[in-house]
Amino acid sequence: MFIELKDLLTIANKHLEVPCNMEAKSFEYMGNEYPLTEIKPFDLCLTNDSNKELLISGETSLKVIIPCDRCLENVPTEFNIRIDRVLKVDNGMLLDDADGDDDFVNENQLDVDRLIFDEILVNWPAKVLCKDDCKGICLICGQNLNIQDCGCNRHVIDSRMAAFQDVFDQFKEV
Ligand SMILES: [Zn+2]
Ligand SMILES: [Zn+2]
Structure with a gap:
């Protein structure tokens, strides 16, 4: 799902709450594909802060099916996603982020799936076990x-x- 940001970026202090639902059904990581389930619809809050910054926030949760590290049984692993991003705005345009971690926006379009993928990646567990004593x-x-x-x-x-x-x-x- 994409959100057009053009209007929002030109109207100072405009605030939008956009009902969102992730469209992707799987997540790719290190060459593996993991199915997604129980994706919770949520509202993404977008605020143009004085034509200087775009504030992006929202909360959702989903489960990623990850094989157990020991026995390879599928483990539905819950991710509580908290989105809290700030992007610089200048002249009604998003400024390129030098760190390059703003790849979820392109030409003033916000890619909701990509935004959530970033959060899944950050929260990816070091180890997944079907049970502690697997x-x-x-x-x-x-x-x-x-x-x-x-x-x-x-x-x-x-x-x-x-x-x-x-x-x-x-x-x-x-
Ligand atoms: Zn054996
Ligand atoms: Zn196991």
Whole structure:
């Protein structure tokens, strides 16, 4: 969904509340596609502050279906989205942001999906587990160990994997 900002940007202190609904049904991140569900419709508040700044705010929530880090079961992960952005305005035009984090506006059009994508990205969890004590999958036969134990002897592999995981975790923290 796009919102045309042209009129708003030329009328000082004009305020708009635009009913919004995200149109995208999935979110792409690091080459993977994650389905979106339970996207809550919301009002986006837009204010032209003295022809100098455009204030953008709103709140919504949605769920992103993310596979569990250990067993790969889908986990509907809730995101509470709080939008609070300020863009510089000059002469009825949005000024280019030097930081380049204003890619949700283009030619005075505001891309609502993109705005929310930015917030999802900022709030992306470091780790997603279906439950705190998820047992993961068997590295020998692929059985989901939360459902049942397969009886494989994983002792050797588990300790090797644990060492590997330590190295990986250290790497992630850098
Ligand atoms: Zn799991
Ligand atoms: Zn097994």
